[in-house]
Each structure stands twice: as structure tokens, then as C-alpha cells.
Amino acid sequence: MTDNTAERGYDRHMLEALVCPVTHTTLRYDAQAQELVSEAAGLAFPIRGGIPIMLLNEARQIRA
Numbered sequence: 094m095t096d097n098t099a100e101r102g103y104d105r106h107m108l109e110a111l112v113c114p115v116t117h118t119t120l121r122y123d124a125q126a127q128e129l130v131s132e133a134a135g136l137a138f139p140i141r142g143g144i145p146i147m148l149l150n151e152a153r154q155i156r157a
Contacts, residue, residue, distance in 0.1 A: 111147065114147050115133075118131060127141075136149075136152040138152050
């Protein structure tokens with residue numbers, strides 16, 4: 094995660110505390126795409142208005 098998360102209204106510590114709802118593994122913050130990425134599950138969860146949307150039906154598959 095980058096230090097500019099505070100500039101965008103995100104709490105860096107909150108983002109670091111979140112885990113994948115499927116695998117319970119850590120997530121990678123993709124600032125450009127505004128997503129939290131679970132490499133283990135192959136999913137990307139969107140961040141909208143500074144709020145991570147951790148719902149499976151909102152996640153984007155990142156691998157086929």
C-alpha cells in the first residue's frame with residue numbers, strides 16, 4: 094500500500110486489517126484500479142467512495 098491512501102480518504106491501517114472473505118489471506122491494494130486484490134482467490138474487490146466492497150457478487154475475477 095502506498096502512503097497516499099490518507100490523501101484519498103482511506104485509512105491505511107483499516108485496509109491492512111482487511112482479509113479476503115473467501116481465503117482469509119491478506120489483500121493487495123491496487124491504487125490505480127481502486128481495488129483490493131486477493132491473489133489466493135483470484136478476485137478483486139472494488140473500493141467505492143473510500144469504502145471497500147467486500148461482497149463476492151461485487152468482486153471481479155482476475156484469472157480465468
